[in-house]
Amino acid sequence: MRILILGAGPAGMTTAQGLRELAPTRSLEPDITIISGEPFPPYSPPAMADHFLTGREQSLYWLGKDVCDRLGVDYRAGVDARTVDPDGRRVVLEDGAVLDYDKLVIATGSRLYAPIDGYDLPGVYNFKSLTAARDLVEHARRGEVRSALIVGAGFIGVEVALLLNSLGLDVTMIQRRWVMPRMLDPETAGLVLDELHRRGITVLENTEAIRFVGERRVTGVELGDGQTATADACVAATGVKPNIDYLEGSGLDVDWGVRVDNRLRTNLPDVWAAGDVAETFDRLTGERFVHAIWPNARAQGEVVARDMLGYAADYEGAERMNSMKHLGLPIMAVGEAEGERELRWRRGDLLRKIFLADGRIVGFRLAGDIRGAGTYRALLLRGADVSGFGEDLLDPRFGITRCVDLVNA
Numbered sequence: 370m371r372i373l374i375l376g377a378g379p380a381g382m383t384t385a386q387g388l389r390e391l392a393p394t395r396s397l398e399p400d401i402t403i404i405s406g407e408p409f410p411p412y413s414p415p416a417m418a419d420h421f422l423t424g425r426e427q428s429l430y431w432l433g434k435d436v437c438d439r440l441g442v443d444y445r446a447g448v449d450a451r452t453v454d455p456d457g458r459r460v461v462l463e464d465g466a467v468l469d470y471d472k473l474v475i476a477t478g479s480r481l482y483a484p485i486d487g488y489d490l491p492g493v494y495n496f497k498s499l500t501a502a503r504d505l506v507e508h509a510r511r512g513e514v515r516s517a518l519i520v521g522a523g524f525i526g527v528e529v530a531l532l533l534n535s536l537g538l539d540v541t542m543i544q545r546r547w548v549m550p551r552m553l554d555p556e557t558a559g560l561v562l563d564e565l566h567r568r569g570i571t572v573l574e575n576t577e578a579i580r581f582v583g584e585r586r587v588t589g590v591e592l593g594d595g596q597t598a599t600a601d602a603c604v605a606a607t608g609v610k611p612n613i614d615y616l617e618g619s620g621l622d623v624d625w626g627v628r629v630d631n632r633l634r635t636n637l638p639d640v641w642a643a644g645d646v647a648e649t650f651d652r653l654t655g656e657r658f659v660h661a662i663w664p665n666a667r668a669q670g671e672v673v674a675r676d677m678l679g680y681a682a683d684y685e686g687a688e689r690m691n692s693m694k695h696l697g698l699p700i701m702a703v704g705e706a707e708g709e710r711e712l713r714w715r716r717g718d719l720l721r722k723i724f725l726a727d728g729r730i731v732g733f734r735l736a737g738d739i740r741g742a743g744t745y746r747a748l749l750l751r752g753a754d755v756s757g758f759g760e761d762l763l764d765p766r767f768g769i770t771r772c773v774d775l776v777n778a
């Protein structure tokens with residue numbers, strides 16, 4: 370059986386790992402080929418910032434540089450898939466190579482989504498891939514870039530700001546609303562903002578970036594009030610979009626991402642999709658979306674491997690979950706950022722917020738002290754009625770002290 374995996378991120382690599390672990394028990398040793406558009410061993414995007422700061426490679430190449438050899442995978446790096454032909458069961462690569470498959474996994478992740486004019490001007494960088502991030506960091510290290518404007522203060526924007534600030538750049542962020550608006554409520558975001566200010570990063574909140582400006586090279590960003598902010602370089606951190614352009618004409622059912630069922634099968638036979646490229650469903654609400662985070666990509670890769678080998682493999686659904694590592698202030702955000710009722714506790718930079726609806730936890734935000742996160746998440750996923758606990762829920766030791774009550778809940 371020839372299995373072709375497009376993409377070597379956590380979704381594609383977890384699929385390959387799962388196939389190698391599970392296939393022998395089915396008396397199968399499939400031929401596995403993995404294609405990666407980038408010329409590196411499989412790497413972890415969340416580890417890029419740490420890698421650039423410390424030079425360490427262990428967490429960047431999270432499975433080891435030799436993982437494909439160990440898994441017995443034919444790894445072709447530095448070449449994109451150009452077209453998928455499901456009738457002929459073949460994929461054509463950018464270099465003209467034609468690869469036949471029996472089973473295909475689409476795991477090509479996501480790329481920068483920049484709905485703002487001028488994003489393609491030279492000097493506008495992004496941090497969405499190791500190739501793009503290296504480009505930016507190398508310019509900064511060579512001293513060619515001393516100041517940067519970052520459009521977008523979401524999760525990736527804040528990570529880039531912290532990195533560039535640590536590399537000695539003068540950093541300004543431009544953000545339409547408050548920082549990390551998709552992940553944090555305004556109060557928790559305020560703590561992140563304070564930390565950014567403490568490090569000397571300027572954040573222009575409630576500010577619209579109209580376009581990147583410049584003739585042959587970007588010189589700045591035109592703002593909603595008509596002013597233009599200037600810097601040596603600009604970074605677009607305006608969001609991500611599934612990598613699906615090459616699938617055009619393939620007959621795959623595609624909306625924002627590749628649509629899949631609860632076994633992550635696409636509408637075409639023997640074709641699965643997983644990770645940032647796949648449009649799955651929310652574990653709690655059932656709503657269809659692409660929630661581009663690492664744990665979802667890993668979980669989906671596992672489901673694909675199981676389903677391909679004929680094991681029970683219903684996907685439980687994607688979660689909304691994020692943590693902030695490099696800020697110096699631990700932050701954990703899970704589920705909704707509002708509810709019918711809000712439980713809140715704050716002492717300085719320590720903040721705990723739990724959002725409830727119908728007596729159940731629908732989301733929580735923890736800053737400074739993230740103890741209890743595992744308990745809250747478990748209660749949220751179980752849909753447990755926590756109305757009887759009242760403000761006790763806010764106690765960081767809640768899971769320990771009320772363990773018996775919880776088991777019986």
Ligand SMILES: Cc1cc2nc3c(=O)[nH]c(=O)nc-3n(C[C@H](O)[C@H](O)[C@H](O)COP(=O)(O)OP(=O)(O)OC[C@H]3O[C@@H](n4cnc5c(N)ncnc54)[C@H](O)[C@@H]3O)c2cc1C
Pocket residue numbers: 375376377378379380381404405406407413414415416417448449450451476477478479496497498525528612615643644645646661662663664666691692
């Ligand atoms: C800077 C940064 C920080 C992040 N931090 C966190 C974090 O702290 N926590 C968290 O949960 N998530 C984080 N994420 C998100 C997380 O990295 C992604 O959700 C995850 O990597 C998605 O995995 P994936 O396998 O779907 O795609 P990716 O990891 O994006 O891998 C996609 C692969 O497909 C390849 N590819 C693309 N197009 C083609 C093509 N046409 N042909 C062949 N190959 C192709 C790429 O080269 C790559 O190998 C972060 C992302 C970034 C960029």
